[in-house]
Amino acid sequence: MQPLIDNARTFGQRPEEFAKLAEGQSPQVLFITCSDSRVVPALITGARPGELFELRTAGNIVPPYASEHPTSEAATIEYAVEVLGVGDIVVCGHSHCGAVGALVRGDDLDAVPAVRDWLTYATPRPTGAAEDPAVAAGVQSHVRTQLLRLRSYPFIEKKLTDHQLTLRGWYYEVHTGTVREHRADTDTFEAL
Secondary structure: OHHHHHHHHHHOOOHHHHHHHHHOOOOOEEEEEEOOOOOOHHHHHOOOOOOEEEEEEHHHOOOOOOOOOOOHHHHHHHHHHHHOOOOEEEEEEEOOOHHHHHHHHOOOOOOOHHHHHHHHHOOOOOOOOOOOOOOHHHHHHHHHHHHHHHHOOHHHHHHHHOOOOEEEEEEEOOOOOOEEEEEOOOOEEEEO
16 A cells, blocks of 8 residues: 555646646546456556546446436436537456456355345346356457447437447456457457
8 A cells, every 4th residue: 555655645746737637527438447456447548637537337337227216327427428528438348357257157146245236237147158267258248238238328329329429348358458349240359
């Protein structure tokens, strides 16, 4: 922890670099990814402060849209699309994902009931080889499902119909740094 504290102490010693950020934000991308500490959106994309609006959830899960009982995730997505006007949403899954791996393997998660209950939103269950430590096929299947889930949000479907929004599915390999994007025409993930 000490190196993190030391950096935080010196971080604010360059106020001229941050003053413009107080004027507001206008990110072009909503980046939905896993809470996993090995996935760092700004590092992967090279984004600077203010360029990405991030939503991080266990397993990069997008919960079902429900206007009567909105989730924090749905509120974040709505704010990014309707208020900030992002033009792209990236759903980025990653190799070696613990959440997707647990689903693919059918792990008993009774010891972590909040995790177990959160992962019920990952329906249908991702498919893939349980013996694959990277759970590549499972994560890619899961990313496709989250893209479909986003389409069920009425304001997203409207922006897609009006050609004001693009959905992108990414698969990040933590062991190589490679990013692959889903290609709808071939239903495959190809290197960017």
